[in-house]
Amino acid sequence: xxxxxxxxxxxxxxxxxxxxxxxxxxxxxxxxxxxxxxxxxxxxxxxxxxxxxxxxxxxxxxxxxxxxxxxxxxxxxxxxxxxxxxxxxxxxxxxxxxxxxxxxxxxxxxxxxxxxxxxxxxxxxxxxxxxxxxxxxxxxxxxxxxxxxxxxxxxxxxxxxxxxxxxxxxxxxxxxxxxxxxxxxxxxxxxxxxxxxxxxxxxxxxxxxxxxxxxxxxxxxxxxxxxxxxxxxxxxxxxxxxxxxxxxxxxxxxxxxxxxxxxxxxxxxxxxxxxxxxxxxxxxxxxxxxxxxxxxxxxxxxxxxxxxxxxxxxx
Amino acid sequence: xxxxxxxxxxxxxxxxxxxxxxxxxxxxxxxxxxxxxxxxxxxxxxxxxxxxxxxxxxxxxxxxxxxxxxxxxxxxxxxxxxxxxxxxxxxxxxxxxxxxxxxxxxxxxxxxxxxxxxxxxxxxxxxxxxxxxxxxxxxxxxxxxxxxxxxxxxxxxxxxxxxxxxxxxxxxxxxxxxxxxxxxxxxxxxxxxxxxxxxxxxxxxxxxxxxxxxxxxxxxxxxxxxxxxxxxxxxxxxxxxxxxxxxxxxxxxxxxxxxxxxxxxxxxxxxxxxxxxxxxxxxxxxxxxxxxxxxxxxxxxxxxxxxxxxxxxxx
Numbered sequence: 001x002x003x004x005x006x007x008x009x010x011x012x013x014x015x016x017x018x019x020x021x022x023x024x025x026x027x028x029x030x031x032x033x034x035x036x037x038x039x040x041x042x043x044x045x046x047x048x049x050x051x052x053x054x055x056x057x058x059x060x061x062x063x064x065x066x067x068x069x070x071x072x073x074x075x076x077x078x079x080x081x082x083x084x085x086x087x088x089x090x091x092x093x094x095x096x097x098x099x100x101x102x103x104x105x106x107x108x109x110x111x112x113x114x115x116x117x118x119x120x121x122x123x124x125x126x127x128x129x130x131x132x133x134x135x136x137x138x139x140x141x142x143x144x145x146x147x148x149x150x151x152x153x154x155x156x157x158x159x160x161x162x163x164x165x166x167x168x169x170x171x172x173x174x175x176x177x178x179x180x181x182x183x184x185x186x187x188x189x190x191x192x193x194x195x196x197x198x199x200x201x202x203x204x205x206x207x208x209x210x211x212x213x214x215x216x217x218x219x220x221x222x223x224x225x226x227x228x229x230x231x232x233x234x235x236x237x238x239x240x241x242x243x244x245x246x247x248x249x250x251x252x253x254x255x256x257x258x259x260x261x262x263x264x265x266x267x268x269x270x271x272x273x274x275x276x277x278x279x280x281x282x283x284x285x286x287x288x289x290x291x292x293x294x295x296x297x298x299x300x301x302x303x304x305x306x307x308x309x310x311x312x313x314x315x
Numbered sequence: 316x317x318x319x320x321x322x323x324x325x326x327x328x329x330x331x332x333x334x335x336x337x338x339x340x341x342x343x344x345x346x347x348x349x350x351x352x353x354x355x356x357x358x359x360x361x362x363x364x365x366x367x368x369x370x371x372x373x374x375x376x377x378x379x380x381x382x383x384x385x386x387x388x389x390x391x392x393x394x395x396x397x398x399x400x401x402x403x404x405x406x407x408x409x410x411x412x413x414x415x416x417x418x419x420x421x422x423x424x425x426x427x428x429x430x431x432x433x434x435x436x437x438x439x440x441x442x443x444x445x446x447x448x449x450x451x452x453x454x455x456x457x458x459x460x461x462x463x464x465x466x467x468x469x470x471x472x473x474x475x476x477x478x479x480x481x482x483x484x485x486x487x488x489x490x491x492x493x494x495x496x497x498x499x500x501x502x503x504x505x506x507x508x509x510x511x512x513x514x515x516x517x518x519x520x521x522x523x524x525x526x527x528x529x530x531x532x533x534x535x536x537x538x539x540x541x542x543x544x545x546x547x548x549x550x551x552x553x554x555x556x557x558x559x560x561x562x563x564x565x566x567x568x569x570x571x572x573x574x575x576x577x578x579x580x581x582x583x584x585x586x587x588x589x590x591x592x593x594x595x596x597x598x599x600x601x602x603x604x605x606x607x608x609x610x611x612x613x614x615x616x617x618x619x620x621x622x623x624x625x626x627x628x629x630x
Contacts, residue, residue: 001418003318041356045373045380048409054369054382058360065360067369069382069404071411085411087404089384094363096386096400101416103316 002100004313009104012312013111015118015147019308023115024122024277026059026304030248031274034060037299040251042227049075051227057299064099066090066306068299070109084109088306100310108309112301114143116247117221120273120293121197122151123282124245125219129196130155135188135208135232136201137161137170140223144199145174152197156181160191162202189213200224200232207260211236216288223295225256233292235260238268241292243283245271251296258294274300317415319628324419327627328426330433330462334623338430339437339592341374341619345563346589349375352614355566357542364390366542372614379414381405381621383614385424399424403621415625423624427616429458431562432536435588435608436512437466438597439560440534444511445470450503450523450547451516452476452485455538459514460489467512471496475506477517504528515539515547522575526551531603538610540571548607550575553583556607558598560586563613571611589615 013019029035037057044051050073058065070086077083086109088102102108117140121129129152134141137159148154157180161167164186171182185191192198192213200209202224209232214220220241224232238244238257246252249270253259258266271283273293284291328334344350352372359366365388373380385401392398401424403417417423432455436444444467449456452474463469472495476482479501486497500506507513507528515524515537524547529535535556539547553559553572561567564585568574573581586598588608599606 036358036360038356038358041353041369041371043351043353043371043373043380045351045408045411047375048411050408050411052371052380052382052406052411054356054371056356056358056367056369058358060362065358065367067367067384071406073409073411076410079410081410081412085413087413089402091367091386093360093365094388095391095394095396096360096363096365096367096388097396098400098402098418103413 001098003103004100005103006105006107008313009102009309010107013108013305013309015111015114015143015150017150019111019305020115020118020150022304022308023112023301024119026300027119027274028277029059030300031272031276031278035300036060048073055297055299055302057303058093059300059303062307063093064090064307065093066303068109068302070106088302090306090310102306102309108305110139110143112305113140113223113297114147116295116301117144117199117223118147118151120221120245120295121148121219123276124284124291124293125152125197126217126287129219131158131194131196133158133192133195133198134201135160135191136224137163137166138201140201141170142173144201144223145178148197154180158183158185158191158195160185160188202232203230204232205229207231207234209237210234211240214240214290216290218290220292221295222257222292226296227255228259231257231259233257238266238292240290242289243271243291244268245273245276245283245291245293247273247295247298251298252294256294256296316413318418319415320418321420321422323628324417324624325422328423328620328624330426330429330458330465332465334426334620335430335433335465337619337623338427338616339434341615342434342589343592344374345615346587346593350615351375363388370612370614370617372618373408374615374618377622378408379405379622380408381618383424383617385421403617405621405625417621417624423620425454425458427620428455428538428612429462431610431616432459432514432538433462433466435536435560435610436463436534438591439599439606439608440467440512441532441602444534446473446509446511448473448507448510448513449516450475450506451539452478452481453516455516456485457488459516459538460493463512469495473498473500473506473510475500475503517547518545519547520545522546522549524552525549526555529555529605531605533605535607536610537572537607541611542570543574546572546574548572553581553607555605557604558586558606559583560588560591560598560606560608562588562610566611566613567609572609
């Protein structure tokens with residue numbers, strides 16, 4: 001059994017085409033019905049404003065699977081600690097023995113989450129997409145754009161964040177590190193006006209994006225909502241879209257944007273990302289159409305990225 | 316963050332009164348409503364005849380909690396490997412940071428499972444119980460009896476197992492290591508005839524114990540059924556009992572003996588072990604009554620025993 005730390009893991013796993021292919025293969029297997037993926041285990045630790053989630057999945061036929069434990073303790077920044085943490089344990093799928101513990105402190109989650117956004121855009125966004133709007137200015141605001149560059153020729157970035165200073169700092173980093181044209185906006189409508197792709201990366205508890213904000217032909221990836229108390233999309237976003245895709249329908253209903261329709265059926269068809277990939281034919285059939293993808297984070301992404309990490313760490 | 320192996324852990328955690336008190340306190344907290352205990356995460360790995368379970372619980376106010384990952388791969392013995400494995404991760408309940416990983420390979424599960432049997436007997440069995448019947452001859456057949464000695468003056472053991480040779484080997488060990496009078500039986504009815512306490516420790520998929528097997532005044536602990544495909548008790552056992560106690564009702568319905576009543580209400584009251592402990596008054600009100608306790612294994616036991624282990628390991 002091997003133990004690896006964040007430094008070792010981040011030295012070998014990055015946002016690149018191999019990592020994208022690994023996570024995409026996981027989604028494809030999910031769409032093909034060859035993945036066992038149980039519901040997320042989630043436990044609140046209310047007195048510390050914390051929670052812990054456990055995700056896992058097994059891709060049938062794979063030699064190993066991962067179990068990821070993700071604590072989120074949202075008062076940690078007051079203590080000088082990061083809110084998100086965690087580790088992945090890789091088990092042999094033949095014997096159940098522990099092969100490795102990846103003490104990645106959430107690094108692999110950041111990577112596989114960003115890659116899911118790129119995979120969604122690869123299959124849903126217009127091929128000529130160049131201009132991205134990001135709502136939010138945190139870790140994923142950067143990584144989602146970095147990952148999108150693997151699948152589209154991004155040159156212009158529009159950003160809005162609740163905290164204008166953070167948006168400015170983010171804009172400076174994205175100009176410096178990625179050579180992008182970046183515009184900071186004071187309101188969401190203006191930020192979205194010319195977008196080819198919109199990515200929502202906030203911890204919002206009330207919808208921030210409205211159907212009226214969407215230009216024709218845009219693709220929206222909503223990746224902020226990952227728990228029952230969060231939402232980023234007004235139902236008008238989903239109802240204006242020509243196709244709504246969830247990473248998994250059940251998780252979107254419980255943790256994601258389909259919570260908007262609790263107790264009644266949404267007035268649109270629900271696609272799942274894995275099935276879109278497995279069908280090799282995205283639901284977009286014209287450049288004017290609007291697509292929306294809701295990402296809540298799936299165990300198969302964790303198993304896929306942990307498998308890649310371990311194979312690189314071992315040799 | 317500290318890492319500990321099975322040898323280190325088994326050197327400091329044993330079946331003793333401190334460990335019993337720790338697990339009993341966990342059940343008491345559960346009964347008092349001061350525990351967050353999410354449903355078990357369970358994933359089958361069918362092609363390897365395996366499964367992996369994740370259990371956790373947080374006792375409000377505690378400084379730490381544990382998450383346990385238990386793989387069970389039932390073809391492992393053919394490879395010379397144990398079927399059961401696993402580890403516990405101890406997290407700070409203040410920050411979510413990993414405090415320790417206990418690579419106990421299932422040792423702490425064995426201990427806390429045996430202690431739950433003792434705790435059930437402490438609160439349910441007649442105080443003068445001396446004679447124990449064990450069905451099965453595996454690890455828990457021994458540990459359940461060892462743990463019962465913490466709460467009752469056990470002097471005589473009756474054993475039945477499907478494999479007579481294993482029953483004989485078990486009997487010899489229990490005579491030698493525990494100084495008990497041990498009788499090996501060919502049928503369950505004879506094994507149970509004079510029991511004060513019956514413990515079922517088998518992986519049976521069909522009921523093996525019948526209500527007609529029960530002598531007046533007996534206490535039954537059924538600890539073998541811990542998954543949807545297992546059952547040890549015929550419904551006549553529960554229906555003959557004066558009190559039926561589950562470690563948790565929801566788990567007993569899903570994994571334990573209450574599966575016998577899927578889809579309809581059982582014709583008896585269901586107690587929960589934590590509430591029995593917290594009430595400081597067991598449901599037994601006379602020596603002739605029959606009590607039954609169904610143990611499926613709870614996350615609060617894991618958090619309790621991991622906390623004890625870590626405090627001892629740290630000094």
